[in-house]
Amino acid sequence: MTGRMAAFASKPQASLGRLIPEPDEKHRSCFARDRDRIIHASAFRRLKQKTQVFVAHEGDHFRTRLTHSLEVAQIARSIARALHLDEDLTEALALAHDLGHTPFGHAGERELDRLMKMYGGFDHNAQALRIVTSLENHYAAFDGLNLTWETLEGLVKHNGPLTDADGNAIGHYREQGVPAAIIDYVQAHDLRLATYASAEAQVAAVADDIAYNGHDIDDGLRAKLFSVIDLGDVPLAGQALGQVLNAYPNLETSRVIHECVRRVISAMVGDVLGQSERNISKDAPKSPEEVRLLGHTLVSFSAQMKENNRMLQQFLSAHMYQHPRVTEIMGRAQRVVRDLFEAYMTDPSLMPDDWRQAHPRTEDSSRARQVCDFLAGMTDNFALEQHRRLFDLDPLFR
Template identity: 65%
Template sequence: MQRFTAPYASLPEETRGRVVPEAGSDYRSAFARDRDRIIHCQAFRRLKHKTQVFVYHEGDHYRTRLTHTIEVAQVARSIARALGLDEDLAEALALGHDLGHTPFGHAGERELDALMRPYGGFDHNAQSLRILTKLERRYAQFDGLNLTWETLEGLVKHNGPLINLEGDPVGRYRERGLPEAILEYAADHELELHSFASAEAQVAAISDDIAYNAHDIDDGLRASLFGLIDLGDVPLAGEALSRVLSLYPDLEHDRIVHETVRRVMSDMVSDVIAETRRRAESLKPQSAAQVRALGQPLISFGAQMQEKNRVLQSFLNDRMYRHEKVEQIMARARRVMHDLFDAYMSDPKLLPLTWQEQASPADTGLYARQVCDFIAGMTDRYALEQHKRLFDLDPLFR
């Protein structure tokens, strides 16, 4: 298939650059180098043993943060190619979007946020920025990965603007304000927090939704949290299932699941591409800057697909994320987070030596953020090991 470049694509040769200037590469674009640096960083490797929905000991075939991230990157690259966007930037953003997540999925994040409430709270998006600009310490010339402006902007704003034109926080930040990590970084390096991000960042965000919904159907069925019959009346999933059963009435269960899930994904991807082309034709953005200034998303589902997606998410929320089995495990996982935080805050000597050397226990707020960084970076497995070491019990199996 012949490739084309949309007029509103981000162009690596027009990047706003890196905080620490670096010479270019002869064979990789600036955005390709960003993608590669994310893949090779420690935080990316740790995603292998971080929970998506199911804790790692529950089975080898459930999604982890890493497998989910790879699936998001595949979807993002496919959409970016179809729309003539920069595939490397879309992939970099997809690969980096979950780096700031804690162990134990959203339950771990909620618990760490509650524990950090007196010290500014916890936000996984802000934590991703901290990782990419501060906490990764591998390069001789700088902390972080020294990524391009476009990649950092996209990671911070992939779900939309963070403030309005008057500077007031919007969306999920309306009530509590912007996280300190984002404010601190944006004070030195303007990220235009009032605008939308690039089309590539928007692609990464919607690819996250697509991968989440489609593959949580697969994991939910695998865990017997609901059955195929329960999908019958769920828009999108039920429609895909009906087509599969009509074509293959005698197909075995596992193949029915796979054929259904791939049709759900294909339907969503096709809808995004069609709706984005319609919006591009109507709005006529002629540059990446104009995409940021549109005042609305360029990359989107159509209205009908948005409603189907909403109903599917509601079904998964009720039947999977709030399922008794999942909530029991996550309640225990939250206790692990709580116990570890209290222990490290009480005694810095419990931290590994390298973290003790960096710790600032005399400054309670700064020290709490250091403890938070340490815990947030843990994998599920490491968090459970540390809890067992400190408390001589295994909280998930009691």
Template identity: 65%
Template structure:
């Protein structure tokens, strides 16, 4: 059900605009609808079809990829935004774009590429997303990147909270490592107010990501046989959802039982976010989008009990899925592919495809290791495997 616009919603007619001069608005779409459409039509978005979520693509056609995950995040995010009276188009644009910077092979590829880039500024997928939408996409005549609105860039940059404190010190996950170079060097970094919280729409997209990957990793883990339904019985949220699903119909076949369980997990989490956020807004008297940024804490949250229940589920998934021997073995081989490719291209850029070879050799503004990093980060799983096989001709990994 569509709620009336919330007083703290982001309003497209009040957008701060884009950093580059652009075509006039067409009158058919809001600025945030145009952002969403630019993300969907980007090369980086299409590549998500063959990028791993948890399971490498050759292991089965029914496991989630970064593309299907992004679509599921967008659906959940729009549902929450609609119930809260937020701007659905901005929320959807952020949800669809949030994983553009991921490497092949998921977090295993990211770990390997970060290790390869230790001497060149490191690698981090959120920073790479910013790099893609501001620099690497080359589609428009007047600018590099997608020239997204201020609000969309802000949401992508700090959807998990402020990046720096009032004194400029890195915050959150960057407190120890410092800001990634791709973020710190962004020419409009300070203009995006990295010390404040992002919009409610960005916060919704971030929690929709949490909901989607936790629920759907349960689904994929069950379908892969890494654990069984009975293992969910004692888990908070999941156990109750399973019990409800089992009561629907005697002897319900396993695929239906899995689906009915997972959809109930998602519904519980979505309902909790909506109810808690409405309570937060009333309690803290949040009456504008600027109030959200200046609140000093997240507006869009789970209730404390649900947040703790979700942490229990995440520990279960870490133990039974992400650290399962089958998954760990595949990820070790994936890391080797990424590391081997980086070493080969750095040693001999002539091994790169012609268009990238010309780019690396003609543009020395950032050094060719960063551009090689861009090339590998943009690869799909299948393309990375093919290139490794072509260059090394060893017993093919993942064959």
């Protein structure tokens, strides 16, 4: 981190520390160590073969969870630098935000949540917390990565508080309640679920929105799910397309796509910076604690950009996420998750011995949760290979 830091930026020297204390390092801040541990985690490497929208085998140039996470980190670092926040903490959160995702994207998550309903359900944020606090088991002194309080807080609360002041679940968790993995962890390490997270965590969250809006346009066009001309009336994308065609009327399509996407991303980043600076001027937070207690996000889009994003997401939902090609393959992918879950529940010995030894069942861990952890950690390719091995058929019927 270089340059002056904002008064409300997270300061590594003021960190609330780790659950298991460790000595400081001379040449790396505690947040930089968190980032490095995340990059070296097995779960992070597995993101290279986990679906963003398209199953891994469908093409080399479509985004995976890994490339998405790298794009989020790049955008988040840029915003953090402009707002004078801690870049290491911001980057750590950007890189870690998708660690808990299942194979086959949101289709895999929906199916695993359905299968786990009677066992506490499945939530990718809760799974990410499980990964970094217990399931990664490479260090001699502790399970998990023993990350700082600020990184864990941001991982759990980057989209806002999980409960109200009385402990009642709110927002995304209002109906089903806060996942047990999060509730159990905060008994030992209170992450203050009723407050907002740091400005760095808010940057990581908004960078996630910017990255997937931009690259889903790119991937949808590459997959020919819609055409460039279809973007003409879509906010953000339509304006960007007009700018590109006016400046370069004879440009080949591949370059038109890239120029359009980079303008969409730049417009969203510029909007976040402008609106966040206005918020900072109005709220004038003087510490990270004041950011947490504001009662609203400090880092945000403008109202107009939120509406533009909503309309862009509406377009992508209709033309991409709900496209028959995508829904058909994801329906088959859900069958893979369902078949594997049922097989492992019936006969746990089908799971590898070394994995079961490293993650044994305990009094607090049911067989279903053990199976869920194994399945959630799979890459697309590994899940397909295991299905082929157990059922002797091509699960996607290609």
